[in-house]
Amino acid sequence: MIFVKSILIGFFTLYASISVAQTTPTVAAASDLKFALEEIAANYKADKGQDVKLVFGSSGVLWQQVKNGAPFSLLMSADEAYIDDLSKNGLTIDGGSLYAIGRIVLLQKKGNPIKLGIDKESLVNAIQAAKKIAIANPDHAPYGRAAKEYLANMGVWDLAQPKLVYGENISQATMFALTGSADFAISALSLASSPQIQTQSTSVSIPDKLHKPLKQKMALIKNGAPSAKDFYLYLQEPKSQLVMVRYGFVTP
Incomplete structure (x- = not known):
């Protein structure tokens, strides 16, 4: 009986871990966002009680990874052209939105x-x-x-x-x-x-x-974690926009 109980506890612990992993969205973001986005993610955790996993890199590399099937839920590019290309190829939920210059x-x-x-x-x-x-x-x-x-x-x-x-x-x-x-x-x-x-x-x-304007755009990736939409909307709220402005971005 103790053995069966241990198996059940282990199973539910594993299930809970997998469930969290599946619902925590991975946000792929241009490297210029590192400090601003880390602050916004911390605010999101405090306000909503939810985590996001942040991955930073150059927009072109992240764009290619999305095209190769990387498990990202949201891409925040430093160049709107990468989002437009993904949208044209049916890899995003919609055309995305401009979040900063x-x-x-x-x-x-x-x-x-x-x-x-x-x-x-x-x-x-x-x-x-x-x-x-x-x-x-x-x-x-x-x-x-x-x-x-x-x-x-x-x-x-x-x-x-x-x-x-x-x-x-x-x-x-x-x-x-x-x-x-x-x-x-x-x-x-x-x-x-x-x-x-x-x-x-x-x-x-x-x-x-x-130089040409650095129009930065983001979009939800198809088949990403559903919870990513909540963070996507949170990024567009005044509190998040104020953080972006403090880090030198021009916001829409």
Whole structure:
């Protein structure tokens, strides 16, 4: 009897664990969202008593993973084009919604002697003084494409290109600057605005007219956890939007 009771307890414990795993949605999000989204997820837990699993990466890589069947319930891309493509291919519940417009900054570790500025002369001097400059990989990271557009529009792409080191995503590019692997990075304002990074760095905002708008869009993925819809709606509430604004995003 004790043996049977132990089996039953084990079964119900296993069932409960599987049930939680099945109902906890996995949110795949662009790396620029790391600090803002972690705060929103903590608020969601406090307000709703529900957890979400967060996975961060470059939008292009996450987009490809969705196409390959990754078990994500919600994708938050830093480029609306990836969501539009998934929608066109019938992989999302609907066309999704715009949740933010991102900004880029020049960022360096505190104490770095290179002077950063937004005018061309300052930028040229910074590039010439630097040994390495970090940006996200423009092949699949929207913030990397914005960085490339900025350098091209400033007329310094050819000057900077030999010194560029590419991060897999914007978080990794930022870490290159913070660890000294690069003299400075073209980072996301949302990362530069986080207390964790502010204590280690200085940054200069780049005028948004120097690159195409970073229109960031999200959508629910078909066959994802049903509970993801509640978090999707929570992201659009004023409380969540205020968090996004505090991290430097322009919200719809």
